[in-house]
Amino acid sequence: MNVVITGSTKGIGLGLAREFLRRGHAVMVSSRRSDAVEQVVADLRREYPRERVAGQPCDVGDFEQVQKLWDAAVAALGRVDIWINNAGRDGMKVPFFMLPPEDMKQTITTNLIGLMNCNRVCITGMYRQKGGWIWNMEGFGSNGAVRPTVGVYGASKYAVRYFTKAMAKELEKTPVRMGYLSPGIVATDLLVPPPDRRGERWEQNKKILNILADTVETVTPFLVEGMLAAEKNGTAVRWLTNGKVRWRFFKALFVKRDVFGPLGA
Numbered sequence: 001m002n003v004v005i006t007g008s009t010k011g012i013g014l015g016l017a018r019e020f021l022r023r024g025h026a027v028m029v030s031s032r033r034s035d036a037v038e039q040v041v042a043d044l045r046r047e048y049p050r051e052r053v054a055g056q057p058c059d060v061g062d063f064e065q066v067q068k069l070w071d072a073a074v075a076a077l078g079r080v081d082i083w084i085n086n087a088g089r090d091g092m093k094v095p096f097f098m099l100p101p102e103d104m105k106q107t108i109t110t111n112l113i114g115l116m117n118c119n120r121v122c123i124t125g126m127y128r129q130k131g132g133w134i135w136n137m138e139g140f141g142s143n144g145a146v147r148p149t150v151g152v153y154g155a156s157k158y159a160v161r162y163f164t165k166a167m168a169k170e171l172e173k174t175p176v177r178m179g180y181l182s183p184g185i186v187a188t189d190l191l192v193p194p195p196d197r198r199g200e201r202w203e204q205n206k207k208i209l210n211i212l213a214d215t216v217e218t219v220t221p222f223l224v225e226g227m228l229a230a231e232k233n234g235t236a237v238r239w240l241t242n243g244k245v246r247w248r249f250f251k252a253l254f255v256k257r258d259v260f261g262p263l264g265a
């Protein structure tokens with residue numbers, strides 16, 4: 001399989017890239033920063049056959065750049081079997097009235113407009129090549145959950161689930177397949193604020209996150225396994241089910257976890 005992953009120079013995206021490569025697939029990595037893309041391509045080519053690793057910078061908020069990413073993937077890999085819309089940001093965690101408008105705009109542009117740009121390009125491309133899977137990354141808010149200070153991020157991810165559902169319906173009689181991905185809570189830069197932006201609630205939050213969160217290395221094999229096994233349009237691959245949450249809280253009475261290590265110290 002040939003796989004394109006947006007926002008794959010670190011975090012979950014990079015973990016997914018490594019997991020596909022480990023299983024013998026070919027991957028196109030991407031993010032906004034060309035130096036980061038070059039570095040990740042060089043690193044991955046040291047570990048895996050160079051012809052299975054390609055890279056192209058792309059800001060998903062810019063439609064032209066997304067089209068170029070598709071074209072570069074087809075040129076490098078031949079066709080695109082799986083495209084994962086993983087690029088995302090969560091923005092500042094402050095009450096909405098204090099949020100700089102630019103921060104709000106960037107979150108919506110990446111998480112929603114960017115994801116739509118990618119779907120627009122992929123649906124056309126995959127229709128022409130007569131097949132392919134598009135996976136859209138959900139996040140906090142996708143299931144309707146609400147929490148103060150994450151209104152914009154939550155709204156974008158709530159919309160991602162709606163949009164994915166709508167696209168799955170639209171694509172029913174086509175060769176293109178659409179799926180939902182949900183990684184649960186993962187110890188990445190997106191989840192863990194840098195030390196100077198942690199605020200007094202970080203230590204309290206960390207206690208809960210240590211019960212529910214996982215590492216990239218734990219979650220990505222599950223997500224890749226689920227994507228490769230999917231057959232039905234509209235398949236959801238979700239890591240943290242309600243049952244798992246209940247089990248984690250019960251287990252926390254007996255076992256203490258530290259999923260963040262030096263990242264959260």
Ligand SMILES: NC(=O)c1ccc[n+]([C@@H]2O[C@H](COP(=O)([O-])OP(=O)(O)OC[C@H]3O[C@@H](n4cnc5c(N)ncnc54)[C@H](OP(=O)(O)O)[C@@H]3O)[C@@H](O)[C@H]2O)c1
Binds near residue numbers: 061186
């Ligand atoms: N971590 C979690 O707990 C969690 C939970 C649920 C869902 N998710 C979702 O999973 C996805 C990945 O999250 P993560 O935790 O791995 O985040 P991360 O570690 O912050 O990585 C985000 C990646 O996206 C890239 N990116 C950001 N803005 C972009 C843009 N406009 N265009 C292209 N690439 C862009 C970043 O690179 P550049 O900055 O160089 O562009 C980076 O490679 C996101 O959609 C997030 O909402 C995460």
